[in-house]
Amino acid sequence: MIIVKFKKIIGLVLVFSLIAVVISGCGKQKTTSKELDKITVQSLWLPQGQFAGLYVADSKGFYEEEGIDVEILPGGTDVSSEEQVENDVAQVGVAFYSSVLTYQEGGYDFINVFQTFQTSPQYLVAKASSGIKTGADLKGKNVGSWFGGRQYEFYALAQLNGLDPEKDIKWKQQDYTLDQFNSGELDVASAMSYNEYLLLLQTYQESDLNVIDMNKEGAALLEDCLFVKRSWAEQNKDLLVRFLRATIKGWKYTSENPEEAAQIVYNIGQNSTLDHQVAMTKKVLETVIPEGNNASQIGYLNPTSIQRTIDLGYQSGLTKNKIDISKSVDSSYWEAAVK
Amino acid sequence: MKQEKVQKFVFPVLLGVVIIALLQSGLIHKLFHIKVLQLPLPSSIAQAIAENIQKIIPNAIVTILPAISGLLLGALIGYSIALFVTAYPNLGYGSLFLMTIITSVPIVALAPLMNRWFPNPFFAKLAVVIVASSGAMAVNAFHGLSDLPKNVLDLMYANAASKRETFIKLRIPNSLPYVFTAFKIGITAAMLATIISEFFSTQTSGLGYMIKYTLKVGNQKQIGWAYIVSASIVSILFYSIICFFERRLLKWHISQKKK
Numbered sequence: 001m002i003i004v005k006f007k008k009i010i011g012l013v014l015v016f017s018l019i020a021v022v023i024s025g026c027g028k029q030k031t032t033s034k035e036l037d038k039i040t041v042q043s044l045w046l047p048q049g050q051f052a053g054l055y056v057a058d059s060k061g062f063y064e065e066e067g068i069d070v071e072i073l074p075g076g077t078d079v080s081s082e083e084q085v086e087n088d089v090a091q092v093g094v095a096f097y098s099s100v101l102t103y104q105e106g107g108y109d110f111i112n113v114f115q116t117f118q119t120s121p122q123y124l125v126a127k128a129s130s131g132i133k134t135g136a137d138l139k140g141k142n143v144g145s146w147f148g149g150r151q152y153e154f155y156a157l158a159q160l161n162g163l164d165p166e167k168d169i170k171w172k173q174q175d176y177t178l179d180q181f182n183s184g185e186l187d188v189a190s191a192m193s194y195n196e197y198l199l200l201l202q203t204y205q206e207s208d209l210n211v212i213d214m215n216k217e218g219a220a221l222l223e224d225c226l227f228v229k230r231s232w233a234e235q236n237k238d239l240l241v242r243f244l245r246a247t248i249k250g251w252k253y254t255s256e257n258p259e260e261a262a263q264i265v266y267n268i269g270q271n272s273t274l275d276h277q278v279a280m281t282k283k284v285l286e287t288v289i290p291e292g293n294n295a296s297q298i299g300y301l302n303p304t305s306i307q308r309t310i311d312l313g314y315q316s317g318l319t320k321n322k323i324d325i326s327k328s329v330d331s332s333y334w335e336a337a338v339k
Numbered sequence: 340m341k342q343e344k345v346q347k348f349v350f351p352v353l354l355g356v357v358i359i360a361l362l363q364s365g366l367i368h369k370l371f372h373i374k375v376l377q378l379p380l381p382s383s384i385a386q387a388i389a390e391n392i393q394k395i396i397p398n399a400i401v402t403i404l405p406a407i408s409g410l411l412l413g414a415l416i417g418y419s420i421a422l423f424v425t426a427y428p429n430l431g432y433g434s435l436f437l438m439t440i441i442t443s444v445p446i447v448a449l450a451p452l453m454n455r456w457f458p459n460p461f462f463a464k465l466a467v468v469i470v471a472s473s474g475a476m477a478v479n480a481f482h483g484l485s486d487l488p489k490n491v492l493d494l495m496y497a498n499a500a501s502k503r504e505t506f507i508k509l510r511i512p513n514s515l516p517y518v519f520t521a522f523k524i525g526i527t528a529a530m531l532a533t534i535i536s537e538f539f540s541t542q543t544s545g546l547g548y549m550i551k552y553t554l555k556v557g558n559q560k561q562i563g564w565a566y567i568v569s570a571s572i573v574s575i576l577f578y579s580i581i582c583f584f585e586r587r588l589l590k591w592h593i594s595q596k597k598k
Contacts, residue, residue: 082557083377103557107376147543148555172541173548175451180541185458319558 036069037239042081042090044224046074047269049280050194051094051224052261053116053288053298057250059264066242074269077176081227082108091232092243097222097306098313099149104328105319109230111330114244114299115306116251117287120220121193122153124212125200130187133210135161135217141187144174150190152318157212157219159316188212194283198276221318222309226299233333244299244337251288251298258282296338301331379561387565394549395569401545402533403573405461409468410529414522416469417476424477425484425510426502435481442474450536460542464533471532472525479521483514516592519585526581530574546570 043051054072057063063070073090075081081093082103097112104110124143126132132141135157145151155165163169174180174190178200181189191197200209214220226247233240254261262277271277289295306329314322361367363381368374379387388395420438424431450467457463487509495505537547546566554563 080555086374086376099557101557102559106557106560108557144541147552149552149557171543173539173543174541175539179455185541318556 036064036067038069038071039063039092039239039243040090041070041072041092041226042075042079042084042094043072044075044081044094044096046076046271047072047265048195048271049262049265049277049282049284052254052258052265052281052284053247053251054094055250055265055268056254056261057246059268060250060253062246062249062253063243066246068239068243068246070243082110085110085227085229091228091236093227094224095227096149097225097227097309098152098318100225100227101310101313101319101323101328102149104323105321110227111230111233112225112227112301112306112328113233113240113330113333114226114247115222115301116224116226116299117222117284118293118297118300118302118305119287119290120153120214120223121284121287122214122220122223123191123193123197124154124157124188124214125181125191125197126188126210126212127204128208128210130210132188133212135212135219136163138188139163139168140170142170142172142185143188144172144180144186144190146174146176146190149318152313152316153214153219153221154190155316155318156221156312157214157217160217160219165316193287194280198279198283219312220305220308221312222305230330233330237333237336240333241336244333248298248337252295254281255285255289255295255298258285299334299337301329301334376560379564383561384564384568387561388568391562391565395566398544398546398549398566399569399573401542402530402537402547402570403577405464405536406468406526406529406533407577409465409533410472410522410525412465413469413471413473413529414476414518414525417473417478417521418480418518420473420477421480421484421514422506424481426506435477438474438477441470444470446471446532446535450532451539453536454539454541460540463540464536467536468529468532471528475524475528476518476521479517479524480514483517484510487513516585516589519581519589522581523578526577527574530570530577534570546573 041054043054045051047055051072054070058070058072073079073084075094081090081095082100084090085093086103086108093110094116097115100110100112124138126137126141130141132138138154138158138161143154145154151165151171154169158165158169172180172186174186178189178191178196180186181200182203189196191200197211226244228240258281259278262274262281265271265281266274266277288298293300303325307325310319310323310325310328313319358367359381362378365375365380368378417438420431420434424435446467449470450463453463453466454460457466491509492505495509500508533545534547534550537545538551540548542548546569549566550563550570553559553566
């Protein structure tokens with residue numbers, strides 16, 4: 001009898017100690033490196049050309065030169081950069097600026113410190129045979145979107161063309177394949193200039209596809225940016241500036257050596273094919289350094305396009321209030337980094 | 340009697356109220372280091388439900404229709420299989436085994452497939468729900484049809500009852516409580532299956548669609564939670580309806596007799 005009780009107690013002690021070990025393991029583990037400051041970056045997706053600048057800066061040692069040990073966490077469909085940064089899992093997040101706006105309105109104290117994509121890489125693609133060429137042609141058509149905030153750029157496009165986005169267009173949830181477009185279920189598909197569009201070009205001739213470019217339509221909402229918690233930035237001003245400086249160097253290197261950059265990204269992720277990564281990296285560079293810009297403007301927080309994102313976001317229903325640009329963006333860190 | 344009512348009704352309600360109060364006070368948030376931004380307070384969820392009720396109801400209907408029709412169809416299929424297996428055990432037993440295997444296919448794997456097989460989102464959801472709910476019915480109904488008191492079966496035999504009579508007068512009535520159990524398991528499975536299916540659907544309405552996408556937008560978290568709570572309310576509502584019918588229709592059965 002006593003032995004049974006004793007066994008029970010031992011069992012309980014073991015269970016509790018196991019739980020304690022598991023719980024303590026859940027806590028943050030900070031590697032105590034004496035020289036290097038540590039920054040974790042939450043990426044938006046798997047390692048691919050879209051984020052080449054970050055991976056190049058890391059593997060070329062640009063971060064280390066600035067005294068930073070950077071870890072880049074891959075993203076996924078249900079990984080939210082915003083929540084990861086809010087929970088201090090990462091200090092820097094990659095996210096669409098339009099998405100960051102919604103979190104700012106929701107009460108998250110984030111600031112955009114680096115606008116990676118200067119233009120919108122968002123395309124809407126239709127088969128040339130459909131005759132759909134501009135935003136106005138979307139009326140009554142089956143249009144695919146990834147939603148989750150991504151639809152508002154299209155809502156803005158519809159509004160600019162005098163359409164009611166909720167009533168005049170038949171929206172469909174688009175998956176991450178292009179099967180729905182190929183099968184004709186979608187008249188118009190969402191495609192990123194640097195990814196899905198390139199994949200489409202493997203099956204279609206360029207002349208077989210009509211592209212609606214959000215920039216030309218005046219509906220561009222800004223996408224990939226780097227955001228941080230305002231409080232963290234204020235406490236780590238120097239670190240953030242160094243991080244941005246190395247990141248700019250990474251993108252500059254990428255723009256000079258896109259093939260090598262693509263190889264670096266491909267080696268890390270083994271994601272899709274090397275050819276696709278090369279094509280993606282080259283295409284991404286067109287939005288990182290668009291025509292008319294030069295390498296010194298990498299990450300520039302252009303007040304015009306940022307204000308346009310805020311205005312269109314408000315008009316299309318992305319945000320309920322017009323966000324104050326001075327509270328949403330802080331360019332002082334970028335300015336210090338390019339000095 | 341009165342004390343039983345207190346135990347059955349008042350305590351669970353009290354517990355619910357206490358949990359909601361704890362959430363509202365922010366104590367649970369503090370305990371688990373969750374931020375109010377990430378898990379909105381019950382009051383703001385309630386407010387979001389009130390503000391969006393005109394959108395929630397049509398979206399709920401989009402989800403309820405395939406869930407309920409799928410549940411009924413799945414029940415019909417499951418029960419038919421159970422009947423077949425009981426009538427011809429040698430032939431049918433394999434199909435029951437097959438049923439169990441099909442039911443154990445994860446819904447998350449099934450939903451995207453069904454969406455490709457059936458371009459119509461309603462039928463895609465229907466198919467997922469049928470698969471998810473028919474297994475419980477087949478297994479439960481089979482138990483009800485075959486798990487009979489020995490003496491009763493002997494009585495039927497002694498009175499020279501035909502196979503058909505044994506089915507109609509003994510086996511089928513005996514299976515009814517099991518059928519209700521299967522429905523109770525099935526309704527939650529059906530709602531779950533429909534909502535998951537909507538995650539992968541091309542359709543841009545339904546509770547699952549709204550939950551998936553509003554939670555991703557920073558200023559719509561409380562709306563996402565409003566849809567989650569609505570989905571739970573719908574499930575509980577239908578569960579209660581099934582319980583109501585169970586009490587009404589099975590008054591004669593021993594399981595419903597008051598002690």
